[in-house]
Amino acid sequence: MNRSTYIGRFAPSPSGPLHQGSLVAALASYLDARAHGGQWLLRIEDLDTPRVVPGAAERICRQLSGLGLHWDGPVLVQSERDAVYRDAFDRLTRAGHIYGCGCTRKEIADSVLRRDGRLPDGEVPYPGTCAHGLPPGRHARAWRVRVPSGIVQFEDRWAGSQHQDVAADVGDFVLLRADGLWAYQLAVVVDDAAQHITDVVRGADLLASTPRQRVLQRLLGMPEPRMMHVPVVTNLDGQKLSKQTGATALDPAHALDDLRAAGRHLGLGDIVRADVASWLTEATRRWSARWGTAPRLGTDVAAGQAPTRRR
Structure with missing residues (x-):
């Protein structure tokens, strides 16, 4: 995998704040991008307007920053791309x-x-x-x-x-759709091409969507990113953890604990560090050992461009 051309992304829906399940997807995509010396972009997938919670997009951005997951460049907002x-x-x-x-x-x-x-x-x-x-x-x-x-x-x-x-x-x-809204499958394919995404790392609940997206990519002549679908977090009943199944919002005061739990879920083992930045550095090293190229020595993997939002 060519580190110089790697572009990944995290694409949450603003139907509420981030929880432990969404953190796993965010962390996996972040670590994979940083491990390959690539860019990590943020996209707000707010097309399903009946499910959008006012203020959730801004809260998600604050949560990511509090977790040390700093994205590169402007945020792409789907509702602005009709x-x-x-x-x-x-x-x-x-x-x-x-x-x-x-x-x-x-x-x-x-x-x-x-x-x-x-x-x-x-x-x-x-x-x-x-x-x-x-x-x-x-x-x-x-x-x-x-x-x-x-x-x-x-x-x-x-x-x-x-x-x-x-x-x-x-x-x-x-x-x-019958309600006049664009379907997820079309929007995600168009946006991945527009952002030059080379690698999609997301939850396994979206694995079944990939063949449909491949169909559209081929019909539209758009690139087909490499895919990685990581295991989803489940509740005690074995259901995917979500806002509908009782997931609680991440608390910035517990950022290090939340990262540790997400890292264990992704098979990184226990990472004992005193602060978020050093935790992310070690997590990136371990991800690199398992999945890809390590960053150059001296690279601050927790660093990123100051967050901005495309208007």
């Missing part, structure tokens, strides 16, 4: 890859149930009801991308070899 997503959507439309869909979620589930006699565990694949035109009397509620046939394969640096038949397992997926 025209960029529209341009990518229009390119796909002109190429014949987009069509309108009038189906509700219940209608999709009913169609799959009638066809297969049962519903699959997890996501219900779209059966292609509107792929050749809307039924009489229906209008488009959302807009889907036509998924090419074939297996999507990629190598995940943590999880190993991955493959999925996106057309069969997912079907044509939504890019413009």
Whole structure:
């Protein structure tokens, strides 16, 4: 991996403050970038406006700074990039890859149930009801991308070899939602290309999204970053730790303890240091030994450009 060209990112949704689960993803992406002498960018993924909590983005930035996780350059804010997503959507439309869909979620589930006699565990694949035109009397509620046939394969640096038949397992997926909002899959692909992201390090809960993103990257002619999906933190019931499952906000007063817990979760062992900066230096060294190139001697891995926000 070329250290001079490495660009990674952390992309939280401002639906609340950072908690221990989101810290694990932030720390892993930060350490991987610093271990490879690369840049670590911050993106606020605030497209899902009904879930955005006022002030959460600013609080996340303060939490990251308090943890010593300083990002490079301006913060990219998705809600300010509607025209960029529209341009990518229009390119796909002109190429014949987009069509309108009038189906509700219940209608999709009913169609799959009638066809297969049962519903699959997890996501219900779209059966292609509107792929050749809307039924009489229906209008488009959302807009889907036509998924090419074939297996999507990629190598995940943590999880190993991955493959999925996106057309069969997912079907044509939504890019413009019924509520008028851009779908996550389109925005993340466009933004990763715009920020020249070479490496995506994030939670394993997003592993299943990668094949869909590969489909879009190929249709749009955009680069395919290297991927690493780290284990998610779970609660006592085995559920992914999140705000919905009782995760508590990180307290700046306990930054070192929170970093230690996240480091143990990522397999770095116990790192006993007196302050955040020296903890991050040792954590980067250990990450380097396991996953990549160590920084040059004398590099302050905890240092970064003063945070700014793109307006």
